Amino acid sequence: MTPTYEPQSIEASWYEKWEEAGVFRPEINPDGEPFCIVIPPPNVTGQLHMGHALNHSLIDTIVRRKRMQGYAAVWVPGTDHAGIATQNVVERQLAEEGMSRHDLGREAFIEQVWEWKHQYGNRITEQMRRLGDSCDWTRERFTMDEGLSTAVREVFVSLYEQDLMYRGNRIINWCPRCTTALAEVEVEYWDEDGELASIAYPLTSGDGQIVVATTRAETMLGDTAVAVHPEDERYAALVGQTVTLPLVGREIPIIADEHVDPEFGTGAVKVTPAHDPNDFAIGERHDLEQVNVMDEHGVINAEGGLFEGTDRFDARRAVKEALDGLGLLVGVKEHQHSVGHCYRCGTVVEPYLSLQWFVQVRPITEPAIDAVRDGSSRFVLQRWENSYFNWMENLRDWCVSRQIWWGHRIPAWYCGGDDCQEVYVSREDLDACPDCGGPVSQDEDVLDTWFSSALWPFSVFDWPNETSDLATFYPNSVMVTGFDI
Ligand SMILES: [Zn+2]
Ligand SMILES: [Zn+2]
Structure with missing residues (x-):
């Protein structure tokens, strides 16, 4: 012993x-x-x-x-x-x-x-x-x-049957290295030094210009509007006119939207529905075109014209240089801001427009919020109620599809039949389209863990x-x- x-x-x-x-x-x-x-x-x-x-x-x-x-x-x-x-x-x-x-x-x-x-x-x-x-x-x-x-x-x-699960083009957090969507909780934010570039967009009429600012200059290639606040006197006469997007040549409208903060910068903002969640929402309200300028690896695609094939960070520099060459880069100042990173690999996350599956959260969170408001669920300590309401009221629809292989594969089948193109969400695996008997293929994605x-x-x-x-x-x-x- x-x-x-x-x-x-x-x-x-x-x-x-x-x-x-x-x-x-x-x-x-x-x-x-x-x-x-x-x-x-x-x-x-x-x-x-x-x-x-x-x-x-x-x-x-x-x-x-x-x-x-x-x-x-x-x-x-x-x-x-x-x-x-x-x-x-x-x-x-x-x-x-x-x-x-x-x-x-x-x-x-x-x-x-x-x-x-x-x-x-x-x-x-x-x-x-x-x-x-x-x-x-x-x-x-x-x-x-x-x-x-x-x-x-x-x-x-059952969520699908209750219309609480849908497939749609939405802005999601995308990791260009892992080439997958990420949930909000899978993104880690920290402050980084960046540059706020002010860019002049010439009015198509030739009567002047409008100045917008951005930390991600390369996204201007996908702009489809400039937005100002509806009560902003400075721009009242310009709403309804168009600007010609530099480097791209696209004619885009100047629109008025309540969500623009007239106190920020010049009070005019560029709108890139395919690369920013707020701009996406503005785009939905004004029925704007969504121009995706990047591929899944964060490289500029054909929509980026001259910059096609350039990595997003190189494109950020190159776009500013090109604008400077045209005399349209009004100013650049250092700017510290919060940047999202992939929790698995640290790569800067790209807000990215993509076809994904979502859980609609409003109808689910509302009863959960009510339960605390009416006292049937109680927080100890009570002060945590505020954090809870804050979380629950600001949740965006939950992107549940992931572009990886290890996980529960999404139980949706797409018909490849010529005139059919039906989508079936099913409890049982399908080998043929229940509608036309044509070949079906299962969704490639798996669910968020x-x-x-x-x-x-x-x-x-x-x-x-x-x-x-x-x-x-x-x-x-x-x-x-x-x-x-
Ligand atoms: Zn990653
Ligand atoms: Zn079919």
Whole structure:
């Protein structure tokens, strides 16, 4: 026997005995009232950090106490398939062999990710055992399990049936390196030094010019209007006239829109519906053309004329030089501003017009807001109500499609029949168009990883099947998570 206590050798073997004896299962208190906590599923690629240690200790304390009080207490463990994070890990492995996922093809790549999961995906659950987490491992789940995938598909289809899920051209956050859309929470903002360039747009009539300012000069190639505030006297006579867009030659209208801040800069703003979310909204109100000037890698496309083939940051410089050459660069001043970056790779995110799937959030957030306003849900501490209202009232429709392969594939099929072109969103896989019998192809995209983790509290019990675990343990008793979740 060693003279000092060695937790490494003692704890692991005890944990094994506990697990084998089933002491963490709710069945040990068969007559107890149910008590349930589901784990906020950690990424399968992850390893425990101090945040988990705190979170898991809190959950463990609550669950162990309830168990000792005679409750049929359960802590349901599991992991998240972590879409982009996991795909990036396997892509890096492939890159070491000089290959890309496209060399493998979709099916073989997904198989490779599953292999990675079987080989390395249990690191974090092993660490949880070492920490002593009193989870019921017989109920362990994974967001890509068959049962959870059924729940994902059921929710997608039913949202679609209720007109809460739609496909549309919208401005999304785009990572030109990962070539995928990103959710708002996947964008990290920090301040960077940039330049605010003031550019003169000559009136088509030849009677003067109007000056606008931008930090992203290259986007002027996609401008389709100049906007001013309707009550701005300085521009009253110009509304309805047109300017000729320098370098491009397009004639674009001067419009009046309430959302223009007359105090900012010259009070006139360039409008680029395909490259800025606010401009997109102005464009919708005024039925403006959307001119996308970049390809998926952030390189200027044919719409950019002379600048075609130039990377967006090189184009930013080149556009300013060209404007300067025409005497239309009125001024450039240094300007610190907040810039969004991809949380996976740090690349500057591009607001990008693209065809994506969206969840309409208004009809979902309104009842959730009302529930707090009318007191049926209560915040402790009450001051957090304000943050909550602020978040909920300013949510934009949720872009749920991702241009990657690892995840729940979107259950939409497009008919390739000559006169049909129907779209089917379906609970069952389709091999032919139900309408014309023509060939169909499934949407290439997968869902945002948060789409499945959001369903976790009931999908772990195989909802929509009416299982006895679902009846017993849902709604859950407590959730211990980060405040932003
Ligand atoms: Zn990225
Ligand atoms: Zn068809």
